Amino acid sequence: MADRSLEGLSLPLEVRARLAELELELSEGDITQKGYEKKRSKLIGAYLPQPPAANGAAAVRCRLQHSEGAARRTLRTSNIGVCDIREAAARERSAPHSTAANRPLFYFRFGVDQALPQERRTPVTPSSSSRYHRRRSSGSRDERYRSDVHTEAVQAALAKHKERKMAVPMPSKRRSLVVQTSMDAYTPPDTSSGSEDEGSIQGDSQGTPTSSQGSINMEHWISQAIHGSTTSTTSSSSTQSGGSGAAHRLADVMAQTHIENHSAPPDVTTYTSEHSIQVERPQGSTSRAAPKYGNAELMETGDGVPVSSRVSAKIQQLVNTLKRPKRPPLREFFVDDFEELLEVQQPDPNQPKPEGAQMLAMRGEQLGVVTNWPPSLEAALQRWGTISPKAPCLTTMDTNGKPLYILTYGKLWTRSMKVAYNILHKLGTKQEPMVRPGDRVALVFPNNDPAAFMVAFYGCLLAEVVPVPIEVPLTRKDAGSQQIGFLLGSCGVTVALTSDACHKGLPKSPTGEIPQFKGWPKLLWFVTESKHLSKPPRDWFPHIKDANNDTAYIEYKTCKDGSVLGVTVTRIALLTHCQALTQACGYTEAETIVNVLDFKKDVGLWHGILTSVMNMMHVISIPYSLMKVNPLSWIQKVCQYKAKVACVKSRDMHWALVAHRDQRDINLSSLRMLIVADGANPWSISSCDAFLNVFQSKGLRQEVICPCASSPEALTVAIRRPTDDSNQPPGRGVLSMHGLTYGVIRVDSEEKLSVLTVQDVGLVMPGAIMCAVKPDGVPQLCRTDEVGELCVCAIATGTSYYGLSGMTKNTFEVFPMTSSGAPISEYPFIRTGLLGFIGPGGLVFVVGKMDGLMVVSGRRHNADDIVATALAVEPMKFVYRGRIAVFSVSVLHDERIVIVAEQRPDSTEEDSFQWMSRVLQAIDSIHQVGVYCLALVPANTLPKTPLGGIHLSETKQLFLEGALHPCNVLMCPHTCVTNLPKPRQKQPEIGPASVMVGNLVSGKRIAQASGRDLGQIEDNDQARKFLFLSEVLQWRAQTTPDHVLYTLLNCRGTIANSLTCVQLHKRAEKIAVMLMERGHLQDGDHVALVYPPGIDLIAAFYGCLYAGCVPITVRPPHPQNIATTLPTVKMIVEVSRSACLMTTQLICKLLRSREAAAAVDVRTWPPILDTDDLPKKRPPQIYKPSNPDMLAYLDFSVSTTGMLAGVKMSHSATSAFCRSIKLQCELYPSREVAICLDPYCGLGFVLWCLCSVYSGHQSILIPPSELETTPALWLLAVSQYKVRDTFCSYSVMELCTKGLGSQTESLKARGLDLSRVRTCVVVAEERPRIALTQSFSKLFKDLGLHPRAVSTSFGCRVNLAICLQPHRLGKLAEQGTSGPDPTTVYVDMRALRHDRVRLVERGSPHSLPLMESGKILPGVRIIIANPETKGPLGDSHLGEIWVHSAHNASGYFTIYGDESLQSDHFNSRLSFGDTQTIWARTGYLGFLRRTELTDANGERHDALYVVGALDEAMELRGMRYHPIDIETSVIRAHKSITECAVFTWTNLLVVVVELDGSEQEALDLVPLVTNVVLEEHYLIVGVVVVVDVGVIPINSRGEKQRMHLRDGFLADQLDPIYVAYNM
16 A cells, blocks of 8 residues: 555656566565565665655545536545555654654645546556556455555554554463464564554654664563463463563553653553653663563452462453543433343434435336337247247356357257256156146256256246245255255245256265255255256147246345245246346347356346346356356456456456456457446445456446346346446445444545445336335335435336245335325335435435344444455455454344454464454444454354355354354453443441331331240250250260261261260260370360261260360361362361361371372471270260350361351350251151261261260261262162251252263162152252252152252351251151241342342243242341441341351451451341340341241241352442352353353453363353343453363362452463453
């Protein structure tokens, strides 16, 4: 493009010739852009003038104003004369203080040649045509979508953006996903082209701009390469510029827009000010130390943990990018049936509105009746076949361009008759013919065999059957072929006509049968070659009638959504269309026409098969396969045959231009009409201009180029007539793209960048009437300056969509109305599917297609326009020009634009990413619309249409299914989604001033509930008389010494070990002696018990109680994973201040092993006692605590937020706890309970170690770790021991559901029977996992598990069990009460975000199922309080669950002694209401609901619903989100997502997904995850991280450790497959 500057120079011819050669080399790819620029500047350097300072105007446009009197208006832009805008802008910026002498040079070329009268214009000589050739940007972009003006507009827009500076964080990829080696990404940036954002801020007062830039680039490049080499991805940090990762500036790049004044910009990061950029800094300072990675060293996690990582720097970069001002938010809201209001597009008060008068319908000329026109097309065939049988009808070509075969009119006539006879008489039997007149038959012919197609088509017309021409199905799952099958099925097609060669080429089954294609009806394949057909008898003759209203043929049409419709064309319409075309194009007998188009449909069929026969013309058919080999073939055939007419697409003109060398022998003077079939596409204009410019010297006249507009429904809509008057230039309009998005026609003002240049497609067809109606709603006539859908009323159109009466009515039976509501005609009009207007002089202009229309926030954008803009961003290096798809997807009540392109295999990650960022900027500037997603896929992976284009609907389908497998994705939801609900403003909550009457607060019942009162329960509980568990054990050892308390099972399901009351008592005594004698411990000392789940742990616990020590159970380190599990053990031992550590011999060795020494400092362990070898004596006396409130044991656990918290359990709380469970579960010595839980903390520990001793029942212990090898162990034990009550964890349940899903039959055969189970309680500290419990119940229902047996419990740190559902299956129980069923309610998820509970029906949108967390334990009181104000809440509010009970823990045990936390969590009082009671805060949000059910004692049952942990909840946009809800949505989004975890970081939502599939699928997940979270939660995902299965950490209770994950992510320890930063 920079060569415009040559216009003003007088260069010697040899220099011009050499420049032309260079241009050619560049276009052929023999030389790089850089090499080209270098050589070019060398050649012309000597001839450049040195003008005075230019005023910086980048472009001057001159437009010839339209002369009023002319019948056609001409609105034109001249070619703009600019040197390459990018170079100029870069030079301009890189030298802010430079003198006039080294300012960039601008050359202006005014549009003089357009202003000169015709005769004074210089003829286009070869040298000037080669000059044009140079201007044509080396032919490396798709000419269909190219216009110099547009390209320059795009480049200017990008130059503007450069000053604004945009830092887009590069995604991170795992090496295996990146094709290139990582060093490829670090080739130093091209110093000559002025890397994007260097010059804009680093001033340079002396020296040449480029050299200083070079040094800066080098320095950044080196520092980037250094940073990058230590990381696992190819790019460490890249700002938007290619490879100039100015890491020290990452954070503040986004803050400033235009830096006009050259002072230091403000620093927005608030981290540090040391890297605000000093623009005036002398150049010498570039040698300072390489900057640290984007202020990473100053970052901290939410908990104040310092993080130094490139991940957090990228996130910071993203945050800063998002601080940029967005488009102005939109005003109004629509109510999405709730308070959460989505914003709705408000009409922009300044938007252009149509102001013209109402348009008038335009009538075409009269269809002249010529006397010798045939009464039907078959009659024409009969006539020519009999009177001129030797006249050539069709010449076909082989792939070498040699004539393959000439079909004469005689042969066409006889063969068509033969086909007609065979169709009617040789298929089926005489009595039952397969095909009768009026039936539909498929025509399946390849694109290189028009002769066979023509014979078959006319054979069908003669036999009066209806041909349905379709594409050859190449494979069984061709893109779109299934839809064609539906069309054939709906048309009732049973026979397919095909050629011999095609029949042989169809896929066959091993038996030689042609398989049934997917979605196709069963077909009889019938070969139409003469040799396979029988001759018709002498007396047989086809019945040739005049054209009537019977269907002649059906043309297929693919809709926007991929569905295929059949448009029926009647015989009279067919004939009238041929007549109208003959009249409009001035066809005469025996003319020669070259056809490059598909002859099976559309313009190719109408001109090359139908109208040609009516006029006895000779068609030279050029197959697509020949065009691929030799793009000039059609031009050569025009010359060779002196053809009068050629039918082409703009693509064919473009190919000819690219392939055109100086072919001496080309002469196009014979052409009187060059029909451009896609001339209605506004972007075809540049191909037409370029083609004219080059071939004018070869005899091509301007008036020969005739664009036409057509549609399957309306056939030919308009065509430019060939004129003899070459003085009448064609119509042009330069329209404002902004206006067009509002459907308004505005001739563009000078300074606008975004214009659409359109050419007219001639006049309305003869015999037709045309008008434009509003595209949506009632078909009302447009105003004269308004764009609408063109509608046509004529005989020569389609009449219906076959078999679809409803759609037919909407398209083929439209009655346009005036503004007063009166129809303009009694005859129906047909919608053409084209958007356009009728301009001055009756010229028809088309600006786009209805199918390509995308309505984004009320503005209409055309897919083709977006494609053109994307391609104007120098794509040839990165993407294939014809392989780009633009479509819209509907997300959150609006259309969102998606661009998919095929990436060249040789472009690097950084290049592609940079190209993507530039495309976004260009589209934003030119169209003022954001792109939602830009995806690059590997070469040749997009689904294709039969003629090689991209199959759009199939591509969209793949995108939405997550099966596109892109290699690069850039999502920009932050910039495009402007209709999110307003952030919530917190309302002041109810204060003490609110009316409190009794138990009402603000008119709602106070949310409080309690379990049964312990004092009123009469039970013969012998254990109650003892205050301490140690006493209960001694009592049981005396009264029932041989009663078995514990049975431990091994992995084979046999008893590994068991303990009776007396055995346990005796072992505990020996351990107590050991503690006193070997450990020298005092009473009150803390002892860490590091045991595997089993009997030893229980004995050690009671040994500690007997010795007066305080036990702490600790999970032992995992022998295969010492490095990560041992530090936790060490931490608990240290934090709990354990004086001694008791364990088995095996673990003892493990703790002192070399692996352990590598993980922790083994010298600092406290004394380790091995209990495998115990002393043989009894203790002098068993310790008895002086006070029940003394400490019994410590319970340590890691919360889901990663906090290690130990709580203190007193003796009285422990006994009260055991009693409460005994009463709730009705436990007696005669009962057996199976426990499959981890015995280290919470309710799991209490059930494993304490309850049996208190209640006397037998506990069957099943270590959960054994289930990893034998998943059926737990359920087999439950069945074998006929257990009625069992306890498990979610991880156990999940193991069974996943591991036994397919084995239920074999388990049944093994005798597994779960029909005796009354309760199966899941022990958890979280919201009940309803999906898991339901699938578990469903799965094991066949094995006798009662669906109501499964329930959940709820506990937390301050109270280890608040709810526990007892057995409820009364009819299965011999004794005891049964509580009500656990109830499931459905709440509105949007209300929940506002901390309100609103019940909805099952299945209603945004509903969330919640299951009750179990029945409240006896002696427990619950109230729901506001976590901020601590006031009591009403029933319909979500609040924190507060609990008051005798078995509350007595406080945290911490070495830091954070008293504030302690008093707040364990000793809270309400701010009003009952201010006396002391409550413990659980840290969980939930609500109470009074149900209709009653307890055994007749009271209404209060159900507690736990929603989620307060610590985990995320405050986003003023609303409270629970991670699990977002995760559930995400897991549903794609079949390969197995697990998901979300967290926030600096107000960005980060979604981590585990991918169970090939790494190629990783990038498919990014758009799907973003879509589902937007759609269901109204949140924009900031970062999507795709990791391997098993990366999301899970604790022993099966809960996700989201904070651990967050820290791992920020420290870059996850080794992600892909990290996408959404813009």
